[in-house]
Amino acid sequence: MKSPSIVMLRRNFKHIARNPTTVFNAVLMPVVVMLMFVYVFGDAFSVGVDYVDYATPGLLLLAVCYGLGSVAVSVNSDVTKGIINRFKVMDVPRSAVLTGHVIASVLTNLLAVAAIIGVAFALGFNPSAGFLEWLGVIGVVVLLSFAAGWLTIAMGLAAKSPETAGLAAVPLVMLPFFSSAIAPTDKMGPGVREFAEYQPFTPIIETLRGLLNGAPAAGDVIPALAWCVGVALVGYLWASSAFTKRA
Amino acid sequence: MTTSAIAASGLRKAYKDKVVLDGIDLDVPAGTVFSLLGPNGAGKTTTVNVLTTLMRADGGTARVAGHDVVTEARAVRAAIGVTGQFAAVDELLTGRENLQLMADLHRVPGDGGKRIVAELLERFDLMESAQQPASTYSGGMRRKLDLAMTLVGNPRIIFLDEPTTGLDPRSRRTMWSIIRDLVAEGVTIFLTTQYLEEADQLADRIAVLDQGRLVAQGTPDELKRQIPGTHVRLRFTTAAELDAAARVLADSKRDDEALVLRLPSDGGTTSLRALLDRLDEYSISAEGFSVHTPDLDDVFLALTGHTTEVVAK
Numbered sequence: 001m002k003s004p005s006i007v008m009l010r011r012n013f014k015h016i017a018r019n020p021t022t023v024f025n026a027v028l029m030p031v032v033v034m035l036m037f038v039y040v041f042g043d044a045f046s047v048g049v050d051y052v053d054y055a056t057p058g059l060l061l062l063a064v065c066y067g068l069g070s071v072a073v074s075v076n077s078d079v080t081k082g083i084i085n086r087f088k089v090m091d092v093p094r095s096a097v098l099t100g101h102v103i104a105s106v107l108t109n110l111l112a113v114a115a116i117i118g119v120a121f122a123l124g125f126n127p128s129a130g131f132l133e134w135l136g137v138i139g140v141v142v143l144l145s146f147a148a149g150w151l152t153i154a155m156g157l158a159a160k161s162p163e164t165a166g167l168a169a170v171p172l173v174m175l176p177f178f179s180s181a182i183a184p185t186d187k188m189g190p191g192v193r194e195f196a197e198y199q200p201f202t203p204i205i206e207t208l209r210g211l212l213n214g215a216p217a218a219g220d221v222i223p224a225l226a227w228c229v230g231v232a233l234v235g236y237l238w239a240s241s242a243f244t245k246r247a
Numbered sequence: 248m249t250t251s252a253i254a255a256s257g258l259r260k261a262y263k264d265k266v267v268l269d270g271i272d273l274d275v276p277a278g279t280v281f282s283l284l285g286p287n288g289a290g291k292t293t294t295v296n297v298l299t300t301l302m303r304a305d306g307g308t309a310r311v312a313g314h315d316v317v318t319e320a321r322a323v324r325a326a327i328g329v330t331g332q333f334a335a336v337d338e339l340l341t342g343r344e345n346l347q348l349m350a351d352l353h354r355v356p357g358d359g360g361k362r363i364v365a366e367l368l369e370r371f372d373l374m375e376s377a378q379q380p381a382s383t384y385s386g387g388m389r390r391k392l393d394l395a396m397t398l399v400g401n402p403r404i405i406f407l408d409e410p411t412t413g414l415d416p417r418s419r420r421t422m423w424s425i426i427r428d429l430v431a432e433g434v435t436i437f438l439t440t441q442y443l444e445e446a447d448q449l450a451d452r453i454a455v456l457d458q459g460r461l462v463a464q465g466t467p468d469e470l471k472r473q474i475p476g477t478h479v480r481l482r483f484t485t486a487a488e489l490d491a492a493a494r495v496l497a498d499s500k501r502d503d504e505a506l507v508l509r510l511p512s513d514g515g516t517t518s519l520r521a522l523l524d525r526l527d528e529y530s531i532s533a534e535g536f537s538v539h540t541p542d543l544d545d546v547f548l549a550l551t552g553h554t555t556e557v558v559a560k
Contacts, residue, residue, distance in 0.1 A: 007351040011337065018339050018380070082335035086396070089299045091325040092352050
């Protein structure tokens with residue numbers, strides 16, 4: 001017997017398969033950005049280590065964010081086209097509709113992350129992480145993807161139209177650039193630097209960077225996990241209430 | 248003994264300070280077709296949303312299939328099928344996949360699901376386009392697919408919210424015949440419509456909704472007795488002519504401002520010829536002549552004293 005969540009997940013996969021631009025956005029765009037930074041700009045930054053080693057953790061995060069725009073749009077079309085009301089008046093657990101979207105989003109993110117890691121190795125990425133550290137990296141990426149997924153779904157449900165839903169995810173795509181993803185924060189101008197140091201992505205990136213170099217600092221890991229759990233919780237509660245409200 | 252499929256009392260709903268439902272009482276016996284008739288903005292969709300558990304009323308109670316819509320929402324959902332005003336189909340999936348999705352969500356085991364899907368495609372004449380994505384379907388096909396999706400779970404109570412709005416006359420007739428077939432199977436139908444003709448064609452009972460209140464309820468015949476039937480309108484150029492005509496034509500109603508005389512008529516050629524002959528006999532000629540059959544506007548004018556236009560504001 002197929003559980004409703006699995007049925008919904010399969011529906012989301014069919015959507016992705018029939019809409020190849022979403023795959024392009026989610027998987028190819030981060031790779032393009034990576035090639036651009038590593039080949040074009042990378043040598044111009046002096047970060048003390050090989051640039052690909054510096055940038056890969058941040059690009060993992062960027063890979064997660066790029067997939068979110070299409071998630072927001074697809075959730076929003078479910079609402080605006082009325083099919084969500086069909087699911088709501090059926091005896092189907094209400095969570096199934098949203099968990100389908102979240103799981104599809106996390107899996108697309110993982111695909112993008114795998115692509116980034118593959119390309120990174122091709123570009124000479126040389127991390128010192130052992131098996132346990134790699135597990136840690138995957139854990140953080142999944143947690144972040146899960147948290148960002150719930151937040152994106154909430155934004156998709158709350159948006160008035162698919163266009164606004166697509167725009168709602170733009171800050172999430174921009175945020176990594178104002179963090180330690182591409183360049184160290186201590187080289188940024190005043191104002192931006194403080195913002196970059198305290199925004200949620202920086203501790204998450206530093207945690208990934210620490211794990212890949214074999215030594216994460218507790219001062220990064222704790223805020224990183226706290227941000228992820230906090231964002232997931234806010235996203236989940238917001239999504240649930242928006243789902244109930246929109247009839 | 249007949250049991251109520253849908254029973255509501257005192258339903259109220261307001262959005263901020265705008266009252267949408269102002270105390271609605273309904274009783275729909277099982278196996279009958281009930282039609283909620285009203286113009287845009289009367290509260291039809293809100294009523295459907297409350298009865299189908301999509302929306303919670305501010306006051307009043309409703310039971311559908313014997314279950315309370317608020318405290319036993321899941322049991323209600325298991326018993327009903329809903330086809331909304333806008334075809335709720337998944338545009339990226341094919342017609343067949345849309346139906347299979349419903350079968351999977353209803354947890355119809357393996358082959359049973361495939362069989363139901365094939366039966367519905369056949370019954371709704373969608374077999375040819377079954378492999379096409381629903382985004383390529385015409386309005387009428389989408390509506391049919393939507394209704395077919397609603398039927399997958401074999402619901403005993405079906406809500407149809409303006410099922411033919413925006414459809415061409417031919418698709419509308421197809422929809423009507425599908426609805427009649429469902430009724431023959433003993434399904435209870437709650438239908439909302441803007442069209443008097445549609446309610447008259449399909450419903451056992453009609454309730455007229457106006458600004459959140461039910462202004463009339465009854466069988467189509469009872470309702471039609473309350474509204475002006477088919478009548479003839481004669482328009483004159485001068486008041487003198489109107490006077491003369493009014494004198495020779497008994498039970499006519501005059502409108503002095505518009506210089507119009509209204510006469511009840513069955514609209515048949517015999518009675519029309521008799522009327523024209525009588526005017527001829529007295530050498531009275533009318534400037535204009537029209538036969539008028541009652542529409543929703545007439546119903547509203549008769550029952551509420553205003554037309555649908557006023558309501559729409």
